[in-house]
Amino acid sequence: MRDVQLLHTAFDPHSVNAEFSVRHKLAGGLCSFVGQVRGEGGVQALELSHYEPLTLPGMQEIASRAIERFDLSGLLMLHRVGRMCPGEPIVCVSAAAPHRRGSFEAVDYCMDHLKSAAWFWKRELRGDDWHWIEPRAQDHADLKRWK
Amino acid sequence: MRDVQLLHTAFDPHSVNAEFSVRHKLAGGLCSFVGQVRGEGGVQALELSHYEPLTLPGMQEIASRAIERFDLSGLLMLHRVGRMCPGEPIVCVSAAAPHRRGSFEAVDYCMDHLKSAAWFWKRELRGDDWHWIEPRAQDHADLKRWK
């Protein structure tokens, strides 16, 4: 059971996860990661843009690979686009698996791939100017862990 | 900010996590793991026993080491004791950190240590008989990852 979505408005990861866990009551392990807009560095807002024909299919592909690679009973992958304020959730990935290690690795794998391979472009509003976020070398190092 | 508890009755990890995330709204990453009683192998119930003078102080020590080792703004560690049915949550560990990797590793570290070093003894009710769960070699391998 998978649920992959691009969201254009604010969402509550905890009510989403509560529902996910009800569906996967008998899975031994549920791992979840929620990424939020950081409040540091004077960031007033974050804007995520995407490209409809590529972004969602790209997320679906990451999900398929994770389901194939790890022994999962469920995978949830939600990603915001648009404008967000500090403290708002950007991304939520949750995995249900018979064993802890599988659920952990699946979430880690999906996050690494979402961060470095999914078609998202970010800019931050700081001091009333928008600044594009560049790719990071660390992200590519993270991706290599799964080769 | 840390919250370490042994719980004698059922709990809802998602309402606990919702509260945790409100307190850590500006942390970049929140990672959470919830372990549930598995429904496989005809398990009718699970019973966890502990030793009051050691178990909670042992959990506190694992929490202190995780906070010291990873750059955390918050750590939540809840563990059930007593009798539980399949689907019931046993353990919930959540970490808030400025960066994803820190929150992930802290939860992974705490779970490895809770599984292999914390003073819990488990038995399962299967076919109307109670069976004690033996230590597993895998748990010791998991622990070695952090040496």
Next chain:
Amino acid sequence: MGVRILFLGPLADLNGRNELTVTAPLDWTRLLDIVSPEMKAQLESDRVRIACAGKVLVHKADLQAVDGDEVAVLPPVSGG
């Protein structure tokens, strides 16, 4: 209909506008001719990818957009 060209992320800023429509067909050589010298340099960089009709091209020089196709110019995705 023609061919719609979309500039994504920071390339939308560079271009001053995030899309333009040109007559079909559109190949790689003509795309490089149409854009500004600054955008041309970006397009020629290995960091920038091209998608046509929803598929990312393995080799940008293979671009062959026909009437109704959408061409997307994709800069590297942002860091975590």
Next chain:
Amino acid sequence: MGVRILFLGPLADLNGRNELTVTAPLDWTRLLDIVSPEMKAQLESDRVRIACAGKVLVHKADLQAVDGDEVAVLPPVSGG
């Protein structure tokens, strides 16, 4: 008051009861004398630890429980 001895986890089953109280003082030699041969074998195994007054002993043979102390016999913890 004496010394209360607690048998944890599977050792509670082995013992038939999960605690007993003996007169103080209690050292390692006397503990081995008090218990059943089966429990003695468990106590002597490296897998089994002893706590006295809330502290796990580094060397079991160092046990010196005085009046009011609680001694806990700790089998290995269960797997994940």
